[in-house]
Amino acid sequence: WGSPARSRPRQQGLYFNSFVTRTNTCGELRSAHVGQEVTLYGWIQYQRQGLFLVLRDFQGLTQIIIPQDEAHAHVKKLLSNAPVESVVRVTGIVSPRPPGQENPKMPTGDIEVKAETAEVLNFCKKLPFEIKDFIKKSEALRMQYRYLDLRSSQLQYNLRLRSQIVMRMREYLCNLHGFVDVETPTLFKRTPGGAKEFLVPSREVGKFYSLPQSPQQFKQLLMVGGLDRYFQVARCYRDEGSRPDRQPEFTQIDIEMSFVDQAGIQRLIEGLLQYSWPEERGSITTPFPSMTYEEALADYGTDKPDTRFGMKIVDIGDFLRGLDIQFVQKALSYPHGSVKAICIPQGVVSDALHTCSALGSLRLESADLLEAAGLVLRDPSAFHFLWVVDFPLFLPKEENPAELESAHHPFTAPHPSDTSLLYSDPTKVRSQHYDLVLNGNEIGGGSIRIHNAEQQRFVLEKVLKEDSEVLSHLLEALEFGAPPHGGIALGLDRLISLIVDAPSIRDVIAFPKSFRGRDLMGNAPDYVTPEELEPYHIQVSWPLEEKEAKKN
Template identity: 40%
Template sequence: MRSHYCGDVNKAHVGEEVTLVGWVNRSRDLGGVVFLDLRDREGLIQVVYDPDLPEVFEVASSLRAEFCVQVKGLVRARPDSQINSDMKTGEIEVLGKELTIINRAAPLPLSMDNHQNNSEEARLKYRYLDLRRPEMTDRLIFRSKVTSAVRRFLDDNGFLDIETPILTKATPEGARDYLVPSRTYKGQFFALPQSPQIFKQLLMMSGFDRYYQIVKCFRDEDLRADRQPEFTQIDIETSFMTSEQVMQKTEEMVRKLFNDLLNVDLGEFPRMSYDEAMTRYGSDKPDLRNPLELVDVADIVKDVEFAVFKGPANDEEGRVTALRIPQGAKLSRKNIDEYTKYVGIYGAKGLAWMKINDLDAGMEGIQSPVLKFLNEDIVKQIIGRTQAGTGDIILFGADKANVVAESMGALRLKAGEDFDLLEGEWRPLWVVDFPMFEKHNGSLHAVHHPFTAPRGITPEQLEADPANQVSDAYDMVLNGCELGGGSVRIHDAKMQAAVFRILGISDEEAEEKFGFLLEALRYGTPPHAGLAFGLDRIIMLMTGAQSIRDVMAFPKTTTAACPLTNAPGFANPEQLKELGVAVVAKEETTEEA
C-alpha cells in the first residue's frame, strides 16, 4: 500500500511518483488549494491538492484530523520561500494525484499536538491515540534502537540470549510478588519473577558462561515516577569474570550506546564507595552534576547546649551535617519554612539554618535562630569547614544517620535545582563497596539480595561479624539515577547457608524455597557475577522523559491500573471455583474479619 514512509521522502525523490499511507496530522483548505500534513511513524510530509482534479479535491476538502488515508502523487521541490527547516521533509512536498480514505476518525477524545495538556488518565485510556503523537512515537522507536544495539553488543561479545521462566516460585527479592493460582495444583501458586536471578545463576552452573536476556519482571510495590508493576531488565550474567571485568564490559556497552545513539561521550566512569557517597551526598546514587555536599560537623557541636545538635552528635547512630548553599542567604523565611516541610517528608524534625550576611562583620554578620547556643569559635569552625562566604546559607541536619542522609540528601537535590547549580549534562559513576547487610526493625536485611557474595572472607568470618562486612557489589549511576546494579554471586553452599542464617531464614525455609539452588551449589558451581539494567530508566534518561511511563507502550497508572483495558478486573466465579480460590469481599478485610 505504500512505496515510502512519509518521513523518508527527500530531495533525491523529486520527480518521482510515490504512494504514502498514514494519518492526517492537519488539513488546511486555503480556498483554491488544500494542504495536507500526512504523518506516519517516520515523520510528516506536506501534500498539496488543487482543483484540477475536482473529485480528488472534494475528498481532500472533507478530511479531518486522524483520518487514515492513502496518497499518491508527484514529489516536487518547494520554492525557496516555502522551505520549512524545522521539518525533515521541509524541502519537498507531494502534489497529490489520488486520495483514498482508508478509515474515518470520530471526533478525538484528546488533543494530538505536541503541546497537548491531556490528563495522564486520558492519555493512558486512549493510549493508541497518544502513541501517534510524534514525541511518543519517537521515544518508542528510540527504545527499539537501544534494545537492538544492546543485543548487537552482547551478541558480538559472546553472550547468549536465553529465556527463563515467567511462572516460577516466590523469592525474597524485597518486594511483594504477583501470585498466579495453579489450576492443576489447587491451593498452590506460582509467582511472577521479580528478576531471573536464580535461573541465571543456574545457567552459570550449567556452563552457559555468558548469558543475557531483555526480560519482563514484576513487583507488586508502591509506585513512583521510575517504578511500574511490570518493567524490563537488561539481564546479564557471566562465569569466570571478576566484578572489575563485569563493570568494564557493561560500562563499555553503556558508553557505546550513548556514543552511537546520542553522540555523547560519557568518558571513564569514576568509582566511589558506598560510605563516601552517603557521607558526601546522603545517597547511594548521587547526582554528581550537583556540586553541593554534606559536611559533617558533629565533632564541632558535640559540647554545645543546643540539644538538637548535642544529642545526635554524641550518639553512635546519630549524625550532624551542614549543607552550604552559595548565595542562599537571599532565601526568605517562607522559603526556609518550605524547606523545613520538605525535609519533614523524610522524617526530619526540623531544619536549623545560619545565614552569612557579612563574613567580615564577625558574629554581627551572622543571622541564625540557633546562634545563641553557639559561641564565636564554633561558628568560625562551621564556616571554615563548610567554606561558607558572604551571601551563603548553611542548613543543618541533626538526627539518626539514616534520617539525616535521606532528608539532607533530598534537600541537596532540591536546592541544586532551585538555585540552578547543576553542572554538565551527563555524570556517570560506579558506586561500590556496599555493606552486605543493613539493620531494619532490629534485624539484618540484604542490601542487594541474599545471593550476593561478601568480599574476601569465610562463612565463619561473615557470621562472626555480619553487620560490618562489605559485599562484592556495584551499582551504575547516571545523573542521580541507578541504571543498574549487580554483584559477584555466592558460589559456595556453605556461604549461601550462612547468609540465609544471618537473614533469619531457617534451614527448613531455605530448603523449602531454595533447596534446588543449594543442591546445585554442590556440583562444581563456577564463580559467577552479573548485573541487571533497568531498560525503562535508561530510555527515560536518554530521551529526556519525565517518567518511565512515557517510554513504555502500555504502562499502568500510579495505582497499578490500566485505564485502556480496565485491568485489573473481577474473575469469573467459575474460574475461581476451578482454581480453588475464594475472594474475600473488601468490606470484610477488617481486623475482625
C-alpha cells in the same frame, strides 16, 4: 502531535518501504526527488480550505497539494472532506515549492506533492479532545486513548530509541562478547520473603505459581549449567500496590558471567553503555568513577549520589567545637557525635544535626530550590555515572534490629577481605555488591554470588535464620561443580527515561499501567465469573457487606 523530527533517531539506510506499495515515507522526500511519481500513506495532520494538506507518518510530514481542476474533482472531494487524523493514500508528483514558500524548519520543506489520485483508507471520527491540547490533558485521558498518544512525536521517539538502544546492547553482548540470550520461565514459585510476587493459581488444588521479581535463581543455575555468559532482556514482576512511578511489570537487562570478578562486570557494563549510547546524547567516558557505600553516605547522605553538582556534606564538628553553642556541644558530646553541613552556592550555609540521610535529602531539595530560582546546578544534558561499592552484606531488620536481613539478596558473596568475619561478626561484613548510579538514580545493581554450598547454607540458616528447604534445588546445584560467577541487572525503563529526559518511566513504555496498577485503556484488572475461577480451585473472599448485599 508536534513535529516528528525528533521521532527519527539514527535510521539511515533502512528499508522502510520494503514489502509495501508506498514508494516513500512522509519524512523522506527532498529536492532530489522532484519530478518523481510517489505513493505515500499517512494521517491527515492538517487540511486547509481544500487547497492543501499535511500528511504525517512515523518518519515526518509532507505537504500535499490538492488538485483544483475539474478532472480531479473526485480527488479534491475526497481529500477536502476527510477529517483530521483520517488515513489516506496519496499518489502524486514531487514538485518544488514556489520560490519563497520553502520551509527550512521542515526536512521536506523544499518540496510538495501534487496529488494525482488518492484514497481514504479509514475515516477518523471526531476526537474526544483537541489534538494540540491533548498533551496537556490529564494523564488518565492520555492513558485511556494511549493509541492516540502513541502518535505523538515524543512517544514515537522514545519507543524507537528504546528499541535501538536495546538492539545495540544485544549486538555488544551477543555478537561481540559471546553472551547467549536465554529465556527463563516467569511461571515459577515463591522465593523466601517474596511478599511482592504476584501469584498465578494452577489447576492443582491449593498450588500457585508466582511471577518472579527477577530471573536470579535461573541465571545462577545457567552458570552451574556451563552456559558461561548469559543475558536476557527480562520481563520482571513486582506487586507493590500503589507506588508512584513503579510498574507491576518492568524490564531489566539481565546479565550473568562465570569466572568473573567485580571489576570484570564493571568493565563489561561500561563497554555496553558506551557501545549502545545514542549519538544524539553525546558520548560517555569510561571507566565510571567509583565510591564506597560509606563515602557515599558520608559525602552525599545517600547510596545513590547525584554527582552532577557539589554541595557535599562536610564535617564542621572541629570548627564548632570551640564555640559556645549549647545544642552543638551536646551533639558533639555523644559517642560518634558530629555536626555536619552542606555549603550552598551564593553564600547560604545550612548547618545541621540530623542524620546524613536527612542532609542528603536537604541537599537535593536545596538544589531544586536553587534551580527554581534560576541557577543551573544539574546540566540536563550531562550524564554522571557512578559505581557505589562495598555495601554491607547484612542490615538489621527494621522491625527487629537484633535480627539480620540481606542488604540485597541472600546469594550475594561477602567481600574477599571480610570472609572470615562472616562467621565471627556478620554485621561487619562488606559485600561484593555494586550499584550503578546515573544522575542520582539507581539504574542497576549486581554482585558476585556465593558459589560454595557450605557458605550459602551458613548464610541462609545461621545468619538469616531462614528455612533453606525452599532453596534446596539451588543449594544442591552449588554442590555439583558450580563455577564462581557474578552478574548485574540494569533497569531498562529507568535508564531509557533518563536518556530521553522523560519525567516518568510511563513515557518509555508503550502501554503502561496507572500508578494503581490499572490499564485504563483496556480496563484491567477486571471481574471474572465464578465459573472461570472453578478450574483453579479458588474463590473470591468478598468483604462481608458485599456478600450480604449480594444475598439480598
